[in-house]
Amino acid sequence: MNELILILYFVSLTILLIYSSHGFIMMYYHRKFIDYEHKKLENPTYDEIVTIQLPMYNEMYVVERLIDYICELDYDKNKLEIQVLDDSTDETVNIVAAKVKEKQLLGFDIQHIRRTNREGFKAGALKEGLKTAKGKYVAIFDADFVPKPDFLKSTLCYFTDDKVGLVQSRWEHLNENFSILTKIQALALNGHFVIEQTVRNKAGFFINFNGTGGIWKKECIEDAGNWNADTLTEDLDLSFRAQLRGWKFIFLRDITTPAELPAEINSLKAQQFRWTKGAVETGKKLLPMVWKSDQPMRIKLQSTFHLSNNIVFPFVLIAGILNVPLIFIKNSGPYDMIFNFMSVFVLAFISSFLFYLNAQKDVHVDWRKRIALFPLFMAGSMGFAYNNSRAVIEGLLSRKSEFVRTPKYKIVEKNDKFENTSYFKKSKIDTSTYVELLLAVYTFVGVVASIYFAEIAALPFHIMFCFGFSTVSIMSLRQSYLKNKKVKK
Numbered sequence: 001m002n003e004l005i006l007i008l009y010f011v012s013l014t015i016l017l018i019y020s021s022h023g024f025i026m027m028y029y030h031r032k033f034i035d036y037e038h039k040k041l042e043n044p045t046y047d048e049i050v051t052i053q054l055p056m057y058n059e060m061y062v063v064e065r066l067i068d069y070i071c072e073l074d075y076d077k078n079k080l081e082i083q084v085l086d087d088s089t090d091e092t093v094n095i096v097a098a099k100v101k102e103k104q105l106l107g108f109d110i111q112h113i114r115r116t117n118r119e120g121f122k123a124g125a126l127k128e129g130l131k132t133a134k135g136k137y138v139a140i141f142d143a144d145f146v147p148k149p150d151f152l153k154s155t156l157c158y159f160t161d162d163k164v165g166l167v168q169s170r171w172e173h174l175n176e177n178f179s180i181l182t183k184i185q186a187l188a189l190n191g192h193f194v195i196e197q198t199v200r201n202k203a204g205f206f207i208n209f210n211g212t213g214g215i216w217k218k219e220c221i222e223d224a225g226n227w228n229a230d231t232l233t234e235d236l237d238l239s240f241r242a243q244l245r246g247w248k249f250i251f252l253r254d255i256t257t258p259a260e261l262p263a264e265i266n267s268l269k270a271q272q273f274r275w276t277k278g279a280v281e282t283g284k285k286l287l288p289m290v291w292k293s294d295q296p297m298r299i300k301l302q303s304t305f306h307l308s309n310n311i312v313f314p315f316v317l318i319a320g321i322l323n324v325p326l327i328f329i330k331n332s333g334p335y336d337m338i339f340n341f342m343s344v345f346v347l348a349f350i351s352s353f354l355f356y357l358n359a360q361k362d363v364h365v366d367w368r369k370r371i372a373l374f375p376l377f378m379a380g381s382m383g384f385a386y387n388n389s390r391a392v393i394e395g396l397l398s399r400k401s402e403f404v405r406t407p408k409y410k411i412v413e414k415n416d417k418f419e420n421t422s423y424f425k426k427s428k429i430d431t432s433t434y435v436e437l438l439l440a441v442y443t444f445v446g447v448v449a450s451i452y453f454a455e456i457a458a459l460p461f462h463i464m465f466c467f468g469f470s471t472v473s474i475m476s477l478r479q480s481y482l483k484n485k486k487v488k489k
Contacts, residue, residue, distance in 0.1 A: 002329050009322045012315040013345045019312045020348035022305050023355035026199050030358060033202035038250050044157040050075065051135030051218070055085040055125045057118070059143035060092040061410040061421065062260070066143050067099050071108055074149045081134045082110035085125040087118045090422070120229035121403035122211075127227040133218060142212040144260035144408040146174065151257065155215050158250045165220030165247030166239070168197070169213045172256040175263065175411050181475075182261045184377050185268065187356060187370060194253060194359040201251040205302040206243045211235035213257035220247050231285060232403060233278030240286045240303070244293055253363070263411040263418050265475040266430075271406045272384055273391045276310045280395025283307035313388040320382060320439070320465040323458070324446040331453045343457070352378070375464065383468025386436055419482055429480045436473035443469055
């Protein structure tokens, strides 16, 4: 049995090392292309019609803000078409109708587009709007985004040739300083946007549209097969299909679009579940197409890492579970040589740290303060291992599920509250929360055992697993309690 545990643990750590060490490759390309600049038009005319699509479902707290910001874009009003793709079933419908009428009276070409059902969810809404879209270009913003006035002029100038199909901006965070939870999310997202997206784009690899904050050439969407709803990440799916068709994407690290981060843990868990499962679904769908294409081997390999990296979560969970018996195994048999060899896996931690360190240094002057949250980020990632492992398994098994929206509460300032909003509703405690609580207790045994056997090197990892599972489960229970208490009142 001991040998079986050691083999399974070794395999899990090897997979984690491979994917984590990919950060070293990112750092290499980051340095290699650090001075690279995308070409842009020297004297853009901005005379093309642009369609703005605003897909939404029950967004009563943020929809007015979004439409106001869209109507403040620095662009000729006569060349701007705004489609509010509203699949809502609550008061949002009336709020949108009133706001659209107000803007129409001001001379804006803005339409309130409703469907009889939510078929295809967000992908279905975007596809429906595209049928009547007038613009050569199509910009998309989710309901919680607040684009800056110069967004269109800052992005359109990068459509330098006929094969540029998308220009994507970097997400900024309206409520990064709201709580530790939002600060850690910002740290994680900065890693994706500042390093992954930037480096892949500069090095000539495929990148993905991030679902919002970007502008497409309409022809590109149609040529790539339009929006599909067979995965939960329609943005990632369309992105790879378009690039396999020869379209070029541009990512602008220094052009930012602010948005709201999930302020409560259960919404974040639902969002992470959707993103993780959708990425696995997309990988299953498109990786065969990638490998059958005539793309260079370097792009095929990078695309494989890109589309399969969420597979690490089950192995993070396995490592966390096996960490506990391994303490006892190490102190009960002749396995010192094996455990000494396993110390090489600390490289995975170093790679991840350097990855996120560079992401903070590149865009923030107070990067030291921000990177100090890295241990909490790592613990949180471990705490999400069960939630995201479920998503991976469902994606691999092709189990279909509904597109669960992330509620937006218009949380920007520290004193803003979400507990009294209509979307903070009574809910049953998910079974996964109880599993996470049990894992917290279980991994605490590992902490105690590490201290007892003086396994100082192993102790930080046991603490992070225990802290991660404890924090995620307790926060989930607390917010479920607050929701149910609110209903009783």
